[in-house]
Amino acid sequence: MTIIxxxxxxxKALAMLILATTAASMGMDVEVFFTFWGLNFLKKxxxxxxxxxxxxxxxxxxxxxxxxxxxxxxxxxxxxxVMMKKLMMSKKMPSIEELFEMAKQFKVKLIACSTSxxxxxxxxxxxxxxxEIAGATTFLSKAKNAKINLFI
Amino acid sequence: MTIIxxxxxxxKALAMLILATTAASMGMDVEVFFTFWGLNFLKKxxxxxxxxxxxxxxxxxxxxxxxxxxxxxxxxxxxxxVMMKKLMMSKKMPSIEELFEMAKQFKVKLIACSTSxxxxxxxxxxxxxxxEIAGATTFLSKAKNAKINLFI
Amino acid sequence: MTIIxxxxxxxKALAMLILATTAASMGMDVEVFFTFWGLNFLKKxxxxxxxxxxxxxxxxxxxxxxxxxxxxxxxxxxxxxVMMKKLMMSKKMPSIEELFEMAKQFKVKLIACSTSxxxxxxxxxxxxxxxEIAGATTFLSKAKNAKINLFI
Numbered sequence: 001m002t003i004i005x006x007x008x009x010x011x012k013a014l015a016m017l018i019l020a021t022t023a024a025s026m027g028m029d030v031e032v033f034f035t036f037w038g039l040n041f042l043k044k045x046x047x048x049x050x051x052x053x054x055x056x057x058x059x060x061x062x063x064x065x066x067x068x069x070x071x072x073x074x075x076x077x078x079x080x081x082v083m084m085k086k087l088m089m090s091k092k093m094p095s096i097e098e099l100f101e102m103a104k105q106f107k108v109k110l111i112a113c114s115t116s117x118x119x120x121x122x123x124x125x126x127x128x129x130x131x132e133i134a135g136a137t138t139f140l141s142k143a144k145n146a147k148i149n150l151f152i
Numbered sequence: 153m154t155i156i157x158x159x160x161x162x163x164k165a166l167a168m169l170i171l172a173t174t175a176a177s178m179g180m181d182v183e184v185f186f187t188f189w190g191l192n193f194l195k196k197x198x199x200x201x202x203x204x205x206x207x208x209x210x211x212x213x214x215x216x217x218x219x220x221x222x223x224x225x226x227x228x229x230x231x232x233x234v235m236m237k238k239l240m241m242s243k244k245m246p247s248i249e250e251l252f253e254m255a256k257q258f259k260v261k262l263i264a265c266s267t268s269x270x271x272x273x274x275x276x277x278x279x280x281x282x283x284e285i286a287g288a289t290t291f292l293s294k295a296k297n298a299k300i301n302l303f304i
Numbered sequence: 305m306t307i308i309x310x311x312x313x314x315x316k317a318l319a320m321l322i323l324a325t326t327a328a329s330m331g332m333d334v335e336v337f338f339t340f341w342g343l344n345f346l347k348k349x350x351x352x353x354x355x356x357x358x359x360x361x362x363x364x365x366x367x368x369x370x371x372x373x374x375x376x377x378x379x380x381x382x383x384x385x386v387m388m389k390k391l392m393m394s395k396k397m398p399s400i401e402e403l404f405e406m407a408k409q410f411k412v413k414l415i416a417c418s419t420s421x422x423x424x425x426x427x428x429x430x431x432x433x434x435x436e437i438a439g440a441t442t443f444l445s446k447a448k449n450a451k452i453n454l455f456i
Contacts, residue, residue: 001292004454006319008377011188015158015303018267022288028296036315037377054391061378073160073189074213084271087206091270115322118395119388136326140305143452144332148295150156150303151319151454153444163340167310167455170419174440180448225312225341226365236423239358243422300447302308302455 001030001148002139008037010069010081010096012152017099019150024106028147032103033139034131035113039120041066042112042127055121066096104130111138153182153300154291160189162221162233162248164304169251171302176258180299184255185291186283187265191272193218194264194279207273218248256282263290305334305452306443312341314373314385314400320456321403327452328410335450336407337443338435339417343424345370346416346431359425370400408434415442 001023005016016032024030034042046064048056063069071080088095094102104110112127114135124133143149153175157168168184176182186194198216200208215221223232240247246254256262264279266287276285295301305327309320320336328334338346350368352360367373375384392399398406408414416431418439428437447453 004319006316006456012158015156015187018288019292023292026289026292028292035319052391052394054387054394057387058378058391074210083206083209087204087210087271090204090206093267093271115397119391119397136322137330140323140327140330140332140452145451147297148292148301149452149454150301151456152158152303164310167308167339170440171444175444178441178444180444226362235358235361239356239362239423242356242358245419245423299449300444300453302453304310304455 001028002143002146002150003030003032004139004149004151005032005034005038005041006036006151007072008040008063008069009072010084011071011073013041013066013069013096014099016152017096017103020108021099021102021106023148024103024108029109030103030106031109031111031139031142031146033111033113033134035116037062039112039116039122039127040069042110042131043122044126044128047126050123051121058120066100069096113139153180153302154295154298155182155184155301156291156303157184157186157190157193158188158303159224160192160215160221161224162236163223163225165193165218165221165248166251168304169248169255172260173251173254173258175300176255176260181261182255182258183261183263183291183294183298185263185265185286187268189214191264191268191274192221194262194283195274196278196280199278202275203273210272218252221248265291305332305454306447306450307334307336307453308443308455309336309338309342309345310340311376311456312344312367312373313376314388315375315377316456317345317370317373317400318403321400321407323454324412325403325406325410328407328412332451333413334407334410335413335415335443335446337415337417337438339420341366343416343420343426344373346414346435347426348430348432351430354427355425362424370404373400417443 020030074080110131172182226232262283264285324334378384414435416437
């Protein structure tokens with residue numbers, strides 16, 4: 001299975017993680033390609049080094065980590081994501097962070113889109129460990145032979 | 153064909169219904185998995201029973217039925233969907249409700265994501281009849297053997 | 305590969321164009337189906353002819369061309385797309401227009417969804433040259449035999 005994770009919102013990150021960890025636990029090979037806003041998911045922290053002025057402005061306005069992602073609907077200036085996290089805790093669901101740990105243990109492959117990295121000024125030093133950087137060609141070669149391809 | 157219906161907006165519901173009914177009319181097996189905001193599509197009405205306080209707040213803010221879904225773009229506080237419905241009527245297009253009836257007649261399988269149901273506090277009693285509840289494993293087993301998989 | 309281009313935002317248009325041109329350059333057959341807001345990508349210019357009052361209102365509020373598309377996130381009343389274009393220029397990336405030219409040279413097939421055209425009141429005279437108009441049946445027949453299908 002391949003997933004293009006484009007949107008970088010908390011709710012879609014949950015969908016991506018649940019699908020990726022479940023598929024991996026069923027024995028499938030899973031690769032997730034992080035593009036555009038999805039790159040925010042892989043960030044270590046905000047960083048303004050080696051960025052031009054436009055990239056610095058973008059970085060300033062974007063969420064600082066995968067735990068600060070907005071919701072795609074009913075974000076309500078940040079109240080929505082807080083409610084959603086509390087809801088998940090009240091239902092004893094694993095958090096985004098826990099699901100992500102699971103994904104890594106299950107060897108879900110994490111790939112950052114090189115074009116997006118170039119636009120946003122994100123390099124390996126800004127991302128968590130274990131992320132590969134590759135282009136659309138790499139994605140397409142994998143997707144061509146995958147049974148499931150999703151753009152989230 | 154499998155479709156994950158995640159977004160729960162009126163325009164994406166139309167896309168999902170047109171694809172599902174057309175595919176079914178061509179003889180394809182079609183399964184639609186309703187997750188997250190997509191669950192609103194299957195609701196009978198707003199319900200606050202058996203919900204914790206956070207789920208009640210969520211329910212309060214969410215659309216009451218599949219006829220009250222927002223648009224993903226140009227929603228304009230509800231004016232967009234009204235315009236869209238009038239536009240479709242003026243063009244003699246079937247409504248969301250009529251397309252949904254068609255989908256059921258064509259035996260499109262409706263599946264509610266069990267994890268999403270858990271988060272939102274939605275049970276079989278809150279949903280229309282004929283909906284199955286199942287998890288990501290069920291989706292992935294179907295999708296693996298499907299010719300078309302879409303995340304909408 | 306088939307892509308349904310539904311959203312009609314600038315960032316998703318970039319993703320669609322990068323995937324389509326890369327796949328075509330790898331020798332794959334690529335078809336892009338433009339539906340709903342995605343139709344704005346194919347428009348020549350705003351046009352109010354042969355439209356009913358609702359379609360005129362819609363047209364009035366929609367972007368005038370593929371160079372005026374909003375961002376799906378951080379649009380900031382149009383400041384976001386301007387920043388994104390400048391960013392891409394500063395990184396010497398091809399623009400939307402250049403990528404689109406490439407796609408056409410690589411024979412990426414452009415198909416406008418007939419149902420969406422009917423709703424929005426868009427005809428061949430409102431669209432750029434080289435666009436075919438077809439329905440969901442056409443899309444599904446292609447997608448059934450494609451290796452990669454994405455809904456963007």
